[in-house]
Amino acid sequence: MLSLKPQNKIEFTTVKTFTRGHSTCLVRLVETEEGTFVLKSAEKDNTRGRYELENNLAGSEEIEQMGIATIIPARYEFFQTDDAYHLIMSYLGEDLETMVNKSQRPEREFHQVLLNLAYVYNRTHRSGYDSAAEARQYIEKMIALTEKNHMLANEGRADSRFVDMLEQFRIPEMAASTFACHDLTPEDLFLCDGQLKYPDPKAGLRGVPIVDIACFAGVCRDSYNMKGAKTAYDRMKEFALDLSTGFGMTRVQAESLFYLGRALQASLSARFAKYDDKRHEHNEKAKNYITKANELG
Structure with a gap:
């Protein structure tokens, strides 16, 4: 209260x-x-x-x-x-989406975002038993949220194969946690003189940001079709996989988490899709991503 x-x-x-x-x-x-x-x-x-x-x-x-x-x-x-x-x-001015789409060099803004996130993750990195538990709980929460989005997108009629694949996802052993938020969207992020600003924080901000970067990359490229996002997507994926060492994971395990994040983002897009054909398209993407995640895990 x-x-x-x-x-x-x-x-x-x-x-x-x-x-x-x-x-x-x-x-x-x-x-x-x-x-x-x-x-x-x-x-x-x-x-x-x-x-x-x-x-x-x-x-x-x-x-x-x-x-x-x-x-x-x-x-x-x-x-x-x-x-x-x-x-x-x-007042922070134009949001990241607007700034990038107006930019003559959008790769510069995407690079600044990753530089800021690297600082945030390094600053908040914490290892140990409790942090490992936080990391696992965060991934469990992301799996549950993906299933919730899927149910809401399909009016409670779950695709049993998709739900089964989510339940089969193998969460890797992780040794640390950092700042994490799967809700990093271009309209809610700002760059002020190169400093990243996040004005809409929610509770529960420790976990594994590989999922977050996957969601952000997918939104920028696939949902918003932002200027320069096709090239930036590959850089963001590499950035996410490079985080693996700090969490005691292999790059393959990190890639599995990345595709879990893509499934989460696709399920959210399906949830808010206005038309049936788009909802179906996002549902199929979510299935493909969780399939990739399980193949790697």
């Missing part, structure tokens, strides 16, 4: 309302006496919106505890008024 400092009133002018993404909150670009900010709000009877803000609060606290507070906006404050809960944060 959110317990935030009260603020009777906030004076602002709405510049525009953001409509992209799947937020259950009202997200606005606003002008205040102090400058331009993003204001994310949930009325107090909006249970899902309140939960989203609770998740952001928990995620931001985890990020601070991991020593990587630079990836969240410089101003990131929660407060409440009489009728709503709010998060006010620094």
Whole structure:
């Protein structure tokens, strides 16, 4: 339950309302006496919106505890008024998708993202029994989420072969965990003077980021068809496989996790597909990816 400092009133002018993404909150670009900010709000009877803000609060606290507070906006404050809960944060400008598609050298932006992620993973790397358990739990969570997406995409009618393949996936032994978030999407990431910003953190941010990079690479290339993403995809895959050593895995085991991540991303695309033919296409991709994952595992 959110317990935030009260603020009777906030004076602002709405510049525009953001409509992209799947937020259950009202997200606005606003002008205040102090400058331009993003204001994310949930009325107090909006249970899902309140939960989203609770998740952001928990995620931001985890990020601070991991020593990587630079990836969240410089101003990131929660407060409440009489009728709503709010998060006010620094305005970060154009999101990564917009920036890349406008760029004359999109490979530069993709390279900057990977440089930042390399720093984050090195900074948060932790080995030992507890970290190994965190890594395994994260992969178990990704498998469960893939199955959930598949069920929701097909109105509860599961493809038994796909579910069987998910259950057969062999989770490799892992010796460490780092910052991990499968929800890294181009519209939720920003580059500010070369510094990666992630303004929408959720709770549970330790695990194995190989799955995350796979999801991100797939979204950039296949879902959003971003400029330069076909070339960047191969670089992102190599980056993900290069992480294997830090987790005590072979590159083959890492590639198996990469294809699990691709299956997760494809199942999510199927879940939100507007047309049956696209849903079928994404379902088939998810099957192909989990098949590859199992062949490697």
